Amino acid sequence: MLMYYTRSEAIVKYPSIKYNWNMIIQMDALIQALAQALDMVEISYLGASTNHGKRIAVLCAAMGRHQGMEGPELSRLVTCALLHDNALTESILENQHHEISDLKPHCIIGQQNVEILPFKKDIGGYILYHHERADGQGPFKLSEGYYPEAAQFIAAADMLDVERQLQRVMPEMLPELRQSIVNDTHHRFTGLASGALLSVLDEDMLASLRDDRIAESVRLTVPAWTMNVDDPALICLAELIARIIDYKSNFTRIHTQQIANRAWVMAEYYGYSITEKTHFFLAAALHDLGKLAIPSEVLEKPGKLTDAEFEIIKTHIVHTRDLLKGLTGLENIVEWASNHHEKLDGSGYPLNKTADNLDFNSRLMAGIDIYQAVSEERPYHPRRSHEETMPILENMAERGGIDKKIVADLSRVMAPYSGKDVAAPVLTHLSIDKC
Numbered sequence: 001m002l003m004y005y006t007r008s009e010a011i012v013k014y015p016s017i018k019y020n021w022n023m024i025i026q027m028d029a030l031i032q033a034l035a036q037a038l039d040m041v042e043i044s045y046l047g048a049s050t051n052h053g054k055r056i057a058v059l060c061a062a063m064g065r066h067q068g069m070e071g072p073e074l075s076r077l078v079t080c081a082l083l084h085d086n087a088l089t090e091s092i093l094e095n096q097h098h099e100i101s102d103l104k105p106h107c108i109i110g111q112q113n114v115e116i117l118p119f120k121k122d123i124g125g126y127i128l129y130h131h132e133r134a135d136g137q138g139p140f141k142l143s144e145g146y147y148p149e150a151a152q153f154i155a156a157a158d159m160l161d162v163e164r165q166l167q168r169v170m171p172e173m174l175p176e177l178r179q180s181i182v183n184d185t186h187h188r189f190t191g192l193a194s195g196a197l198l199s200v201l202d203e204d205m206l207a208s209l210r211d212d213r214i215a216e217s218v219r220l221t222v223p224a225w226t227m228n229v230d231d232p233a234l235i236c237l238a239e240l241i242a243r244i245i246d247y248k249s250n251f252t253r254i255h256t257q258q259i260a261n262r263a264w265v266m267a268e269y270y271g272y273s274i275t276e277k278t279h280f281f282l283a284a285a286l287h288d289l290g291k292l293a294i295p296s297e298v299l300e301k302p303g304k305l306t307d308a309e310f311e312i313i314k315t316h317i318v319h320t321r322d323l324l325k326g327l328t329g330l331e332n333i334v335e336w337a338s339n340h341h342e343k344l345d346g347s348g349y350p351l352n353k354t355a356d357n358l359d360f361n362s363r364l365m366a367g368i369d370i371y372q373a374v375s376e377e378r379p380y381h382p383r384r385s386h387e388e389t390m391p392i393l394e395n396m397a398e399r400g401g402i403d404k405k406i407v408a409d410l411s412r413v414m415a416p417y418s419g420k421d422v423a424a425p426v427l428t429h430l431s432i433d434k435c
């Protein structure tokens with residue numbers, strides 16, 4: 001009896017979903033999914049209002065257009081606005097506290113993070129200076145005229161939304177709001193940002209910033225932006241997403257990154273093409289995106305979770321599917337990311353899928369996720385060697401939860417990495433430097 005899968009047996013035998021090897025990735029949809037998750041982080045860490053990043057993006061897009069920005073220039077501004085607080089999890093965990101009294105770290109790390117994106121050369125300071133003030137009282141003490149136009153827009157929109165929660169401002173409050181912007185001109189807001197804000201902030205704009213309208217406003221506002229699947233920047237972006245997720249909890253600091261790297265190694269083992277590998281890597285990087293919506297006190301609880309807390313943790317997978325649902329054309333990636341807690345015998349969650357509805361890559365993702373969770377150090381168990389990890393997976397396979405032959409493949413392929421982290425993919429198929 002064949003113990004292991006061959007490539008043709010694996011990917012051809014279990015296509016319960018129709019694979020769509022899309023060569024074009026809709027980057028604006030991917031960035032929006034990430035931004036939506038980041039908004040949930042802001043709510044949980046900072047008590048920020050809902051949809052904060054999206055509102056900044058919609059406001060910035062309008063301000064940019066008012067200033068004559070268009071095309072790639074506008075796209076860069078809106079993307080940076082959506083991702084302006086991308087480093088919150090990283091800077092908070094690195095600084096070991098849950099307040100950001102010092103704003104500099106998340107500005108510096110956030111800027112470095114977005115510089116992996118394809119437009120890296122043209123966004124100098126957009127995120128670095130997103131907390132500067134016209135009067136030089138911001139974290140870097142730069143005064144009006146000394147930080148880029150795009151950063152002024154993001155900073156002004158950010159200050160206004162944090163303080164006034166723009167989704168709640170009623171039309172009758174608009175004159176007072178506008179007067180406050182005038183009063184703050186050359187103090188907190190630069191003249192340029194203030195002028196642009198006053199030009200776009202009318203009743204229609206306020207309505208478009210409401211929670212029930214914001215998703216549609218973003219969809220209409222964010223310029224479409226695509227990337228070829230073999231563009232190395234896509235791997236870099238996937239690695240950034242994985243890192244943002246991992247920084248949500250000290251207990252899982254390498255979990256997603258390692259799953260993505262192991263996914264790449266397994267995909268190479270099965271002989272996947274670059275397109276197939278990249279799709280699978282992206283799905284692995286996104287699989288726990290919904291963890292960004294889970295309160296830190298539950299994720300980081302050192303002791304045993306109560307039943308109620310475990311139920312909260314389990315919702316991360318519902319959030320993952322929900323956050324990714326806008327990735328049209330990438331439905332297979334959404335499936336592989338969202339099925340990783342399903343079991344062949346129907347005992348998994350959240351949809352209690354069974355073998356018939358779990359394609360090969362979903363089974364493989366589940367196996368890799370369990371391998372990583374069992375082998376990595378957790379508060380309730382130490383790091384485990386390959387030899388200590390495999391019997392746990394084999395037992396699960398024996399009971400019918402996970403795919404036996406995938407477990408056999410994992411045993412064979414992961415053995416050389418026992419006790420070690422798996423390195424990030426080396427993009428030998430590409431002729432550019434790694435991110």
Ligand SMILES: [Fe+2]
Pocket residue numbers: 084085106130131
């Ligand atoms: Fe910030």
Ligand SMILES: [Fe+2]
Pocket residue numbers: 052084085158
């Ligand atoms: Fe913000």
Ligand SMILES: [Fe+2]
Pocket residue numbers: 287288316317340341
């Ligand atoms: Fe998970």
Ligand SMILES: [Fe+2]
Pocket residue numbers: 255287288369
């Ligand atoms: Fe996971």
